Amino acid sequence: MKTNKKQLQIEIVEHTERIVCRLQGKAEFEECALLQKAMEQVVSGPHKHIVLDLSELTFICSMALGAIITAHLRAKRKQGQIRLHRPTPNVLAVLELTKLTKVFPID
Amino acid sequence: MAQETTPDVLSGQPVDFPDANTPGWTREVLRSDIHTISQANRRFCDFLRQSHVNEETLFAVKLGLEEALANAVKHGNQRDPGKTVVFRHLVTPQYIAVTVTDQGEGFNLGAVPDPTLDENLEVPHGRGIMLMRAYLDHVSYNAAGTQVCMLKLRP
Numbered sequence: 001m002k003t004n005k006k007q008l009q010i011e012i013v014e015h016t017e018r019i020v021c022r023l024q025g026k027a028e029f030e031e032c033a034l035l036q037k038a039m040e041q042v043v044s045g046p047h048k049h050i051v052l053d054l055s056e057l058t059f060i061c062s063m064a065l066g067a068i069i070t071a072h073l074r075a076k077r078k079q080g081q082i083r084l085h086r087p088t089p090n091v092l093a094v095l096e097l098t099k100l101t102k103v104f105p106i107d
Numbered sequence: 108m109a110q111e112t113t114p115d116v117l118s119g120q121p122v123d124f125p126d127a128n129t130p131g132w133t134r135e136v137l138r139s140d141i142h143t144i145s146q147a148n149r150r151f152c153d154f155l156r157q158s159h160v161n162e163e164t165l166f167a168v169k170l171g172l173e174e175a176l177a178n179a180v181k182h183g184n185q186r187d188p189g190k191t192v193v194f195r196h197l198v199t200p201q202y203i204a205v206t207v208t209d210q211g212e213g214f215n216l217g218a219v220p221d222p223t224l225d226e227n228l229e230v231p232h233g234r235g236i237m238l239m240r241a242y243l244d245h246v247s248y249n250a251a252g253t254q255v256c257m258l259k260l261r262p
Contacts, residue, residue, distance in 0.1 A: 029177045030145035059166070061173045062238055066231035073229060090166050097241045098234050099223045 007031050010038045018049035020085075024056040027064035035064055039071035048080035055086035060094055072103065083107060124245055124256050125197055125204050137176075137192045139184040139209070144176040147194055151205075158198055161262065167242035168203050168259050174235035175207040175255050183209025183253060202244075204258045213252030 008031040009024040021042050027035055042050055052068065072082045084106045087095060095101050125132075137143050152169050160168070176192060184190040193208040220227055222234045239246050245258035 028145055028148075029173055030141050059169065061170065061177065062232070062234035063177060065234060069229060069231040073231075094170075094238065097223075098237065099228060102225075103228050 008034060010034065012038065012042060014045075014047070017047075018051055019045060019047040020051045020053055022053040022056070026059035027057060027061060028059065029061050029063050032061070032063040032067055036067040036070070039067050040074075043071045043074040043080065043082075048075070048078065050075055050080060050082045051085050052082055053085045054088065054091050056088070057091050058088055060091050062098075065094070065098065065100065069100075069103070081105070124247065124258055125202075129197060131199065132195050132197045135194045135196075137194055138188060139180050139186075139190040139192050140188045141177075141180060144180055144192060144194075145173075148172050148176060151194075151196060155198065155203065160198075160203065164203070164259055164261055168205070171239045171243045171246075171257050171259070172205055172207070174239050175205070175257065178235050178255075179207050179209035179211075182214065183211030185211065200261065202258050202260050204256070206254055206256045208254040211253055216248060216252065 007026045007028050011022040011024070013020045013022070019042055021038060023035070025031075050071075068082070075082050082104060084095070084104045087106065092106075095104070095106070135147060137147050148169060151172065152165060155165055155168060176194070179192045180186060184192065190210040192210075193206075195206040195208075197204040216236075219236055220230075220233060222228070222230065222237050227233065236246075239255070239257060242259075243257045244260045245256070247256045248254065249256075
């Protein structure tokens with residue numbers, strides 16, 4: 001699935017053992033419904049290993065963090081895990097300030 | 108810089124906030140919906156970029172404003188599109204000051220839990236005020252809890 005919108009683009013690619021959700025652009029308040037929908041799609045599938053690629057995400061707000069945490073809780077209930085891949089410096093700083101680095105493995 | 112009497116109840120930092128009589132304030136009355144406030148934030152950030160605000164400062168202001176506007180629409184105005192959000196801003200070579208005012212009933216700042224405590228880390232909401240505090244040099248609320256004043260110093 002690939003959805004296009006001005007501020008945030010989301011691309012989901014399924015592999016054999018994992019699913020990768022790639023976020024590009026800005027995860028603003030207005031884009032959170034789109035993000036929430038994509039995250040729901042990712043965690044409702046059969047994959048337990050979910051990778052959230054943040055290498056091209058330049059902005060994230062608290063509501064977008066909430067969408068990711070909600071997906072994390074759903075994944076956890078089915079013994080799955082969301083990993084955060086290469087967050088940009090600004091996004092990593094937000095994750096560190098909110099201490100979400102204690103919740104999500106980051107590589 | 109003229110001073111506002113409201114103390115910085117969040118950070119306690121000694122950063123003065125310009126009062127309403129300071130020349131240069133711009134006031135925007137926004138429809139209280141997600142699209143309108145998002146557009147206002149993007150428009151303001153475009154203006155800051157044109158004013159040669161650096162990227163680090165820009166990120167901080169954009170994030171603080173995003174959280175304040177979102178709180179005004181979601182919590183203050185309870186997503187009622189019939190209500191409005193008043194967004195005021197003042198940009199000088201020394202600082203960027205903004206206020207966001209909603210038409211809600213206010214809230215008790217002391218009742219907002221710390222989202223960084225271990226027991227709250229997996230709660231999906233409640234990080235907005237914490238992020239505003241972390242990224243801005245001044246964050247204060249009026250007594251009613253319907254207006255937030257924020258300021259970012261420019262390097």
